Amino acid sequence: MSRIPAGFVRAVLRGHSSLGLAFAALIYLVCLSGSIAVFAHEFRRWESAAAPQVADVTPDAVQTAFEGAIAWGGPGVEHVYITLPSADFPRLLLYVDAAEDRQYVADAKGQIVEGSAFAWTEFITRLHINLHLPQTWGGFLVGLIGVALLSSLISGILAHPRIFRDAFHLRLGGSKRLQEADLHNRLGVWALPFHIIISLTGAFLGLTTIIVGVLGMAMFNGDVNKVYALFIPAPPVDDPRPAPVLDLRPMFAKLPQDGGRIEYVFTEHPTETGGAALFNVKHPDRLAGTDSYAFRRDATIYNEKQAATNNLGEDILASAGTLHFGWFGGGIVKIVYFALGLGLTYLAASGVNIWLARRRDKGHPAPGWERAWAATVWGQPAGIAAAALAALVAGTIVPTIATWLIVSLAFLLAAIRLSAEKLSAVGSVTTGALILLAAATHLALRGGIAAADGMAWIVNAALVAGGLFLILWARRRSVVAAKPAPVAVAA
Numbered sequence: 119m120s121r122i123p124a125g126f127v128r129a130v131l132r133g134h135s136s137l138g139l140a141f142a143a144l145i146y147l148v149c150l151s152g153s154i155a156v157f158a159h160e161f162r163r164w165e166s167a168a169a170p171q172v173a174d175v176t177p178d179a180v181q182t183a184f185e186g187a188i189a190w191g192g193p194g195v196e197h198v199y200i201t202l203p204s205a206d207f208p209r210l211l212l213y214v215d216a217a218e219d220r221q222y223v224a225d226a227k228g229q230i231v232e233g234s235a236f237a238w239t240e241f242i243t244r245l246h247i248n249l250h251l252p253q254t255w256g257g258f259l260v261g262l263i264g265v266a267l268l269s270s271l272i273s274g275i276l277a278h279p280r281i282f283r284d285a286f287h288l289r290l291g292g293s294k295r296l297q298e299a300d301l302h303n304r305l306g307v308w309a310l311p312f313h314i315i316i317s318l319t320g321a322f323l324g325l326t327t328i329i330v331g332v333l334g335m336a337m338f339n340g341d342v343n344k345v346y347a348l349f350i351p352a353p354p355v356d357d358p359r360p361a362p363v364l365d366l367r368p369m370f371a372k373l374p375q376d377g378g379r380i381e382y383v384f385t386e387h388p389t390e391t392g393g394a395a396l397f398n399v400k401h402p403d404r405l406a407g408t409d410s411y412a413f414r415r416d417a418t419i420y421n422e423k424q425a426a427t428n429n430l431g432e433d434i435l436a437s438a439g440t441l442h443f444g445w446f447g448g449g450i451v452k453i454v455y456f457a458l459g460l461g462l463t464y465l466a467a468s469g470v471n472i473w474l475a476r477r478r479d480k481g482h483p484a485p486g487w488e489r490a491w492a493a494t495v496w497g498q499p500a501g502i503a504a505a506a507l508a509a510l511v512a513g514t515i516v517p518t519i520a521t522w523l524i525v526s527l528a529f530l531l532a533a534i535r536l537s538a539e540k541l542s543a544v545g546s547v548t549t550g551a552l553i554l555l556a557a558a559t560h561l562a563l564r565g566g567i568a569a570a571d572g573m574a575w576i577v578n579a580a581l582v583a584g585g586l587f588l589i590l591w592a593r594r595r596s597v598v599a600a601k602p603a604p605v606a607v608a609a
Contacts (some may be wrong), residue, residue: 119167121355124246127236130406137201139232140268141263141266141267142262142466142469142470142491143268143494144249144259144299145263145270145466146463146466146495146498147227147245147249147498148246148249148263148264148267148320149267149459149463149465149466150463150498150499150502151242151245151315151502152246152320152380153445153455153456153459153460153463154242154246154456154502154510154561155242155243155245155246155443156443156444156445156455156456156459157444157452157456157577158208158239158242158243158453159445160206160452160573160576160577161231161236161239161242161577162207162209162236162239162373163207163209163236163571163573163574163577164208164234164235164560164564164573164574164577164578165210165234165235165238165239165509165510165564166203166234166236166571167229167560167564167565167569167570167571168232168564168565168569168570169209169223169232169234169571170209170223170225170226170231170570171208171210171463171570171571172203172208172210172224172225172226173203173204173207173208173226173229174226174237175202175226175370176180177366177367177370178228179202179210179224179226179227179228180200180202180210180228180366180383181228181229181365181366181367181369181412182224182227182229182481183200183210183212183224183228183229184212184228184364184366184388184532185229185363185386186222186229186230187212187214187222187224187230187335188214188363188388188389190214190219190222191196191214191216191218192216192217192218192221193216193217193390194216194217194236195214195216195388196215196216196386196387196389197213197214197215197384197385197386197387198212198214198385198388199213199215199382199384199385200212200213200382200383200384200607201213201382202380202382202383203377204379204521205340206383206445208571209223210223210224210225210226210228210237211223211224211234211515213229221234221236222234226280227327230305230476231467234514235509235514237512237513237514237515237518238505238506238510238518241292241396241504241509241515241518241519241522242273242506244390245522246260247352247426247501248397249351250458254327254552257323257324257325258324258325258327258328259324260320260324260325261321261322261324261325261326261328262324262325263318263320263324264318264320264321264322264323264324265321265324265325267313267316267317267320267321268314268318268321268470271306271310271313271314271317274303275306275310276599283338283592287298287439297474298471298472299472301468301483302464302465302469302472305461305464305465305467307532308352308461309458309461309462312455312458312462313458313462313465315441315442316442316459316462318571319438319439319441319442320442322438323438323439323442323485330342330345330346330407330446333345333353340438347431348364348436351396351410351420351423352421352422353386353394354392354394354414354420355392356387356392357390357391357392358387358390358391358430359390359391359392360389360390360391361389361390361391361415362389362562363388364385364388364394364395364415365417365499366383366385366391366395368417369395369397369411369413369417369525371417372411372413372419373397373399374412374415374550375402376401377399377402378399378400378409379399379400379401379402380386380397380399380400381398381399381400381408381448382397382398383396384393384396386438388474391555392415392416393415394412394413394414394420395412395413395417396410396412396413397410397412397413398410399411401425403483404425404426404445405437405440405441406428406433406434406436406437406440407425407428407433407436407437408425408430408436409422409423409425409426410422411556412422416461419435428508430595443455444456447508453515460588467495470491471491474491475490485537485538488538489533489534489536489537489541490530490533492533492538492542492545493529493530493532493533493541493545494529494530494539496529496541496542496544496545496546496547496548496549497525497526497528497529497530497545498526499545499549500522500525500529500545500549500552501523501524501525501526501529502522502546502553503549503553504522504525504550505518505519505521505522505525506522506552506553506556507521507552507555507556508520508521510556510560510562510563510564512557512562529541529545530561532544542592542595543592543595543596545590546588546589546592546595547588547589547592547593549583549585549586549588549590550584550586550587550588550589552585553581553582553584553585553588554585554586554589556581557578557581557582559584560574561578
C-alpha cells in the first residue's frame with residue numbers, strides 16, 4: 119500500500135486547522151449546548167417539579183383539559199398543542215397559541231392546576247437549534263456548523279495517516295501540547311461513528327429549509343408548500359365561523375388499538391367551524407416515524423399516514439432528530455450521548471489550544487488570542503449556568519437569554535486584563551458556584567423540596583455533583599500550578 123504524499127498531508131492539515139479556527143467558537147457552543155439538550159425531557163420535569171405526575175389519561179380527561187386551556191388562554195386561540203403523558207415526561211401539557219402564548223399542566227382528571235414555565239429547557243434547546251437567532255437564519259447557520267464539523271472530522275483523519283494505528287497510544291506526563299494533541303486525536307478516533315452521526319444529522323436538520331427550497335424550485339416551480347405537503351397533512355378548508363370547542367373524544371374512539379401510544383394532539387382553529395385535529399401515534403418497536411391521523415370537526419379522517427409504510431428516505435428523515443439528540447433507548451443512551459457530546463466539545467476546545475501551543479513553541483505566541491479563547495471556553499458554561507438560574511427566578515425566556523449574553527460578554531471583557539490561566543480558574547469556579555446556586559434556587563422556588571417527581575431530585579443531585587466537581591477541580595489545578603518546579607542539583 120503506497121504512503122500518502124507528505125505534501126498532501128501538510129495541505130490537508132493546513133485546511134483542517136483553518137476550518138477549525140474559522141468555526142471553532144460556534145462549533146464549541148453548539149456541541150456544548152447539544153450535550154446538555156440531550157436531557158431536555160428531564161429538565162422539563164425538573165422545571166415542573168411541583169406539577170402532578172400523570173401516567174395515563176382518558177379521552178374525557180384530555181377533553182376537559184383542552185376546554186380548560188382554551189378558557190384560560192383568552193380570546194384569539196389559533197392552535198392548542200397537547201402533549202400526552204409518557205415515561206420521559208409524565209405530565210399532561212397544553213400549549214395555547216393565542217394573543218398571548220401560554221402553557222398549562224393538568225392533572226389526571228384534566229383539571230388545569232397551574233401555568234407552567236419551561237424557560238430553561240426552551241433556552242438550551244433553542245440555543246442548540248438556532249442560537250436564538252431568527253428561526254430560518256439560525257437553523258441555516260447551525261446547519262453550516264454541522265457541515266464544518268463533518269469536514270473537520272474528515273480532514274482531521276486525512277491529515278493524520280497514523281491516527282488509526284496509534285488509536286491507543288497516549289504520550290502522558292511529557293509536553294502538555296503533545297499530551298493534548300494525543301488526547302484530541304484519540305477522542306476523535308474512539309468516538310468517530312458518533313461524531314459522524316451527530317454532524318451529519320445536525321447538518322441535515324439545520325439545512326432542511328435550503329433543501330426544501332431547492333426541491334421546490336426543481337420539482338414544483340418554487341412552490342415549497344407542495345414539498346411540505348409530501349410529509350405534512352394539508353389543513354382542511356378554512357371556515358372561520360364560530361363553533362363550540364372541538365370535541366376530541368370521538369376522534370380518540372376512531373384511532374386503531376394496535377399498541378401505539380398517542381404522543382401529541384395538534385388542534386387547529388378549535389373554536390371555528392373549520393377546526394381540525396392531528397393525532398401522532400408512536401409505536402415502541404419503531405425508531406423512525408409516527409402514525410398520523412388528521413380529523414375534521416365531525417371526526418371524519420381526511421388524512422392518514424402509517425409509519426410502517428414509509429420508504430427508506432422517509433425513515434431516514436423521521437429518525438434524524440431522534441438519532442441526533444439520543445432520544446431513544448432510555449436514560450443509559452442519554453448518558454452515553456452526554457458523555458460523547460462532552461468529548462466532542464473537548465475536541466473543539468482542544469483543537470484551538472493545540473494551535474495556540476504550537477505557535478508558542480515556534481516563538482510566535484498569541485497571548486491575546488489565548489485569553490480570548492479561554493474566555494470563550496469558560497464564559498459559555500458560566501453563561502449557561504447563569505441562564506439556568508435566571509430561568510428559575512424569572513420564568514421567562516427574555517431575561518434568561520439576556521443573562522447568558524451578559525455573562526458571556528463579561529468573560530470576554532475580563533480577557534483584557536486576566537491571563538488565560540486565571541480565566542480558566544475563575545470560569546471553573548464561577549460555573550460550579552452558579553450550578554450549585556441553581557440547584558438551591560430550584561429547591562427554594564420551584565417546589566424541589568416537596569417534589570413528587572423523583573427526576574427533580576436526580577437532576578438536583580447531578581447539578582450538585584457537577585458544581586462541586588468544577589470547584590474542586592479548579593482548586594486542584596491551582597494547587598498544582600503553585601508548586602515550584604523541581605530544581606536540578608549538580609552531582
